[in-house]
Amino acid sequence: MTNHLFDPLFGRHAGSTAPFVTPKGGAPLSYAAFLDLSARMAHVFDGLGLKKGDRVAVQVGKSVPALAIYAACLRSGLVLLPLNTAYTVAELEYFLGDAEPGLVVCDPAKADGLQPILPEGATLLTLDATGAGTLMEAADKAPADHAPLPCGPDDLAAILYTSGTTGRSKGAMLTHDNLLSNARTLAELWRFTADDVLLHALPIFHTHGLFVAVNVCAMAGASMLFHPGFDLDAMLADLPQANTLMGVPTFYTRLLSDARFTRDATAHMRLFVSGSAPLLAETHEQFEARTGHRILERYGMTETNMNVSNPYEGERRAGTVGFPLTGVDLRITDPTSGDPLPDGEIGMIEVRGPNVFKGYWRMPEKTAEELRGNGFFITGDLGRVDEDGYVSIVGRQKDLIISGGYNIYPKEIEVVLDEMPEVLESAVIGLPHADFGEAVLAVVVPAPNTSPDPDALLEALRPQLARFKHPRAIRIVDALPRNTMGKVQKNVLREAFATTPA
Ligand code: MLC
Ligand code: AMP
Secondary structure, eight states: OTTTTTHHHTTTTOOOOOEOOOTTTTTOOHHHHHHHHHHHHHHHHHHHHHHTTTTEEEEEOOOHHHHHHHHHHHHOOOOOEHHHHHHHOOHHHHHHHHHHEEEEEEOOGGGHGGGGGGGOOOOOOOOTTSSHHHHHHHHTSOOOOOEEEEEEESEEEEEEEEEEETSEEEEEEEEEHHHHHHHHHHHHTTTTTTTTTEEOOOSSSSSSIIIIIIHHHHEEEEEEEEOOOOOOOHHHHHGOSSEEEEEOOHHHHHTTTSSHHHHHHHHHOOOEEEEEEEOOOHHHHHHHHHHHHOOEEEEEEEETEEEEOOOOOSOOOOTTOOOOOOOEEEEETTTOOOOOOOOOOOOOOOOOOTTTEEETTHHHHHHHHHHHHHOEEEEEEEEEEEEESSSEEESSOOEEEEEEEETEEEEHHHHHHHHHHTEEEEEEEEEEEEEETTEEEEEEEEOOOOOOOHHHHHHHHTTTTTTTGGEEEEOOSSOOBBOOTSSSHHHHHHHHHHOOOO
């Protein structure tokens, strides 16, 4: 009896003294030591009475023990629910209520805030960025041998929440095989081996940092330099020890902004991968001119893992995301009728393959709207396939802002603004931003006989929404532009405020 994901990803490294993860400024941890840590944690989870399929919600800073929770969940057949550290208690209340985890792990500083919103019967354990807290206290006392629970390809490994156009977040259910198939494909396509050292500075609560970066490394037996976040000086300092980097476009524009990032400083590097948001062709070209390397851009989503990638060998074409991955079917359809369109035409990108999720947690209607009976997932991204087979993303049908690689659904902010007594209605748009790609601007129509102060409105958003979702500015207008159907014309707002520094 095997554990479909754990065994090939982690289990096969049992006893290996090869380095797996080196925390910034710390000593390398071998695969064997990491496996021991995850085994101890799995014993703690089992001891709490958690059963296969139970959810484990985790909102903690990035650290090696935080990563070990992922491996421990796999061992015990539990479903990891990683949560952005920026989420407020108000946001967490929804996730915990919806997913009903049996265990919540949080930073000790947040424990008091979370206690009142814990689901019935759930346990709360703590873990801080240094590894201290009740989880490690218990794990330190547990044995380091743990037999992974048998799990099949269709068993759930994780639920990742993604916001939606209605403002309500949906939990994307990812199976063992969704993650395993994608890790295998990417490790092979991007030529990862045990000789690779990845500079890892992405958060580990999203697909990119957790499943793309960590799973690809573990699949290949590679190692990671684990940085708690993106710090330019620290990145440049550790670059000589690494040979690969995965990042969002903001990583690359920030690196390019520093004169120390030169051809010499990158001469030893094997691969730079970009994704999660569009990489401007201009950035791609500047990067090549500066370093001689062509960034490899790929395209993915929480629901689908990675779908499309530029080639390792062959032309990495700027402004495109490359070719569908092995095993992934990609088609372009008419956004209204759903009928497939011929190559070259712009339409909805739909994808099908072993990487595509199982559906939204407890939302069968939402699942049916976005995941067709024939297995194609309707991505909400608009694109085309050129005569050479390269896929380009030309826009989004979904009303979504991507800021520094984080998805921000305008509806979620509009709902909160609209509830404020001084706001009649609001529209939230994304404007171009040099660092984050896009930044949030809110346009507000005051309620009758009020004159809201934008700073006061921003302050009122603070306890409700994670900081990265906050508008960079609020503009007050008399009315929102609408089309004949009464729909707010966000394109008109984007043009009107195009020059507003956001
Ligand atoms: C931080 N802030 C942001 C922000 N990140 N605001 C908007 N958008 C963001 N992405 C806020 C901070 O709270 C801070 O608020 C202020 O902006 C300045 O912060 P900073 O110090 O400049 O930010 P930093 O900590 O350096 O973070 C920037 C970043 C980070 C780009 C390094 O956001 C990041 O790591 N992004 C990666 C996201 C990611 O992993 N996406 C993958 C999703 S998976 P204040 O209060 O100081 O003003 C996916 C699928 C796929 O999409 O295909 O991969
Ligand atoms: P998420 O919901 O956080 O998984 O974000 C997925 C979305 O990020 C996709 O639907 C795309 O809109 C966007 N995305 C990911 N990779 C790219 C890319 N290389 N270029 C443009 N958009 C991307």
